[in-house]
Amino acid sequence: MSLNTLTKFETFYLNIKANRWYWLFSIFCRLTLAFAFIIAGMIKILGERFASGLSINHPMGAYLEALHQTGYYYTFIGIAQVVAAILLIIPRTVTLGALLYFPIIINIWLLSFSLRFEGSFLTSPLMVLANLYLLVWNYDRLKYILPFNSFSSYGILEKPTKYNNKFPFIFFTGVIITVGLTVLLAQFGYDAMPRNSLSDCKKQFKNTKNEVAGYKFCECIHNNGKPLDECLEEFEKSKK
Incomplete structure (x- = not known):
């Protein structure tokens, strides 16, 4: 700088x-x-x-x-x-x-x-x-x-006696x-979030075009306990 x-x-x-x-x-x-x-x-x-x-x-x-x-x-x-x-x-x-x-x-x-x-x-x-x-x-x-080569030497600032109120x-x-x-x-x-529970996870997909794929994603996470990346990969392959 x-x-x-x-x-x-x-x-x-x-x-x-x-x-x-x-x-x-x-x-x-x-x-x-x-x-x-x-x-x-x-x-x-x-x-x-x-x-x-x-x-x-x-x-x-x-x-x-x-x-x-x-x-x-x-x-x-x-x-x-x-x-x-x-x-x-x-x-x-x-x-x-x-x-x-x-x-x-x-x-x-x-x-x-x-x-x-x-x-x-x-x-x-x-x-x-x-x-x-x-x-x-x-x-x-x-x-x-x-790591500056030089800086101003005003030191550590004290609390102002009077603040600017703008x-x-x-x-x-x-x-x-x-x-x-x-x-x-x-x-x-994101298209898919694990959420904190199976029911909350499924809510994000309810009445959407990816409802089936989304439900499988939620079950992959919350029922099967698979890694997030693996469940996301399956979701991407299944979604419309």
């Missing part, structure tokens, strides 16, 4: 840090991300299987059951999630919390999309984006470990559009 580009970015960044609405949005991201990981982490620490109602025939159910059987590794993941959440809540440790949170949520996002898991198919990409926002928000701290319509419009597109992808992005 050139010095000129970096300087323009940092000028933009300083304006963002001085705006009350961006600051409030960073707090919202911190608290919602922390809440999600405290719940998920405590389930693991207490030794309960995450999404315990999900059948082991389901691809994600099989994964979670195997993960649950790893013992202290399963507990370790829960501890890491809770620690990341606590670090996000404490203002002085937000940057460290965002750094710890990021690889965990990226893994959850990729896992959710690869197995088309309804439980986090919608939330995980939004959590990744919220985490990225926090990392950018804390750029003044992160810049010292980034509402960033373009930014929040982008947030709403992003959430909407994510919802649309979750609902209509």
